[in-house]
Amino acid sequence: MSGSMIKVIFGPQHPALKEPERFILNTEGEYVVNAKVRIGYIHRGIEKAMENRTYLQNIYLSERICGICSDAHTTCYVQAIEELLGVEVPPRAKYIRVIVAELERIHSHLLWVGVAAHEIGFDTLFMYVWRDREIVMDLLEQVSGNRVHYAMNTIGGVRRDIAGEKSPKMLKGLSLLEEKTKQYIEMIRKEQTILKRTIGVGMLSKSDALKLGAVGPTLRASGVKRDVRKDDPYAAYDEISFNVVTNDGCDCFARIIVRCEEILESINMIREALKKMPGGEIRVKVKPSIPPAEAISRVEAPRGELFYYARSNGTDKPERIKVRTPTLANIVPLCKMLVGGYIADVPIVLAGIDPCFACMDRVLIVDSRKEEKRVWDLNELRRYGKEWYGRH
């Protein structure tokens, strides 16, 4: 395909710098006709590093794969190691894992709503949502002692208990969050700026979503009722009642609604978990060395199915740890969503899969008709989107 290069750079770097591309989009006029990807911006060689650290040290490393869903990572990791050991985690610990995981989901989804609002150019909403998100950050801090990287999980259970006194504060915080989230949903459903930029945008049909391996809210916003918490239950999820939120919209708007409604579900799940939580210990002792075995652990992270495969070799260090994050699973579906859409939609469609923002930093656009090299930064692309939608 002959063409010109319209290099679009995401991130605050100067447009004229020569860098490796991450996304290559072929365009014709206003439309994207093909999308190719190259990631690796944050590749740190973690799987290899894990082979050089003990199982306990690796909790610290897996937590830092992602600062937004770090609890999902540690939960998935320790579950894999517990299975290698054949160890059963005490029931109270399972409930605590659910509570922390759902608090994390709330913070992650709120963070995302703010970021999505920012992508559309709706900065007031971003500020409001991030202000309200502080409610859940405070709860996470009360429970774990930290706002980010809560270090709650250990092999064999959890490290801190959720004592009774923390619960009234938690319930109050949850009620407040519930009220705010309902307000946001109502507003989002009516706000023309949002509707115009998201309805019918970034379409991913139900069959494509399944065929291309989509996961999480991206999958559920294409009408597919799948959720690892329901289908392959772990921790205490098989004892908590909840709805798997889906939406038949298949577009960016559906992805927003699914995440907002998931926040409401999470709030109810935490309430139920606090009520039902049994007494007892919160961890069991485990041996540092693990005889040869293999295990698979899956968790529904805020972005979708998180997958860990672990193999032990008789020592205190793993033989192999394989991590597949949900964002990777959503990249092929993402390319599909971009094709046939407008260049103006690229930022919001990218945001729609809720990618780790560091992963999606560069985009190269190849226009097959014009012969020019143009360099754009993200602010220009956003402005272009706003103006374009202003005209159409």
Place this chain on the structure above:
Amino acid sequence: MKWARKKSPWIIHFNTGGCNGCDIELLAALTPRYDVERFGMLLKGSPRHADVLAVTGPVTLQVKDRLVRIYEQMPEPKYVIAIGSCAVSGAPFWDCYNVIGGVDKLFPVDVYVPGCPPRPEAIIEGFAKLLQKMEEEKRE
């Protein structure tokens, strides 16, 4: 010129391959609860207009050249703040094959804000220390 710069330093932020933990706390520092903008600090997009380079992440090989080029593009006097243990020293990734580990391996850092991640308050304190340093250097 220098007085004006101290009163409202323009900051360019660059994530060199971190887990985003520091980035979300940096972003939180901009939101109403913490509000770093009351110091007059603004996040800008272009290195040519920036006074301060705020770096998060352990500096992966992928981004090393880009990071150095941004630094070179910034006009003098320029300042660097390393936010988070990764930017300070590489933290848990120090021995990973794709990681350089610590911004000061590439160019001088003026303020280090350790933490994994540092809280918004700590980040703001880091910026306050930087403002102080900029003020002191102006006086010399």
Place this chain on the structure above:
Amino acid sequence: MSREEEVLEKLKEKFGEGILGVNIQRQRRIFAEIDRSLLREVLSYLRKELNFDHISTITGYDYGDGIELIYHLAYEDSLELSVKLKISREKPEADSVSDIYPAAAIYEREVHDLLGVEFKGNPDLSPLILPDEWPAELRPLRKDEKLEDIKSAIEAEAERR
């Protein structure tokens, strides 16, 4: 018969000695080791006849004498079947299954990057996650690659360019 047993029985029935071993680890976790020549037929059968419509990922593992590829497939998001096969280390290749499972394209690319496995038929095995100045012969997840060696090789390559 449980669903786990049923799936493994059907595989054994259909492929006979091509199935080198099976294991039911627990509820929703089963493993099957297959002859490497049957990769495409087995995965095609699982996809079309047994409705394993989701591939979670592909794990590559260097065990010294060879490389093991593990295809992690899910039935209704619930039952995880891991299909394992062994390939040679000297000439690591396998057939691409990206026409059967489109999502596999990106996982094959990742295994290619980190272990050097060639997936014949995959339309795009360009680097996914390793940096541009990465020396092509260096495959980080290989067991004989030590961290220090990788680091010095990268530095040497960067000097050269």
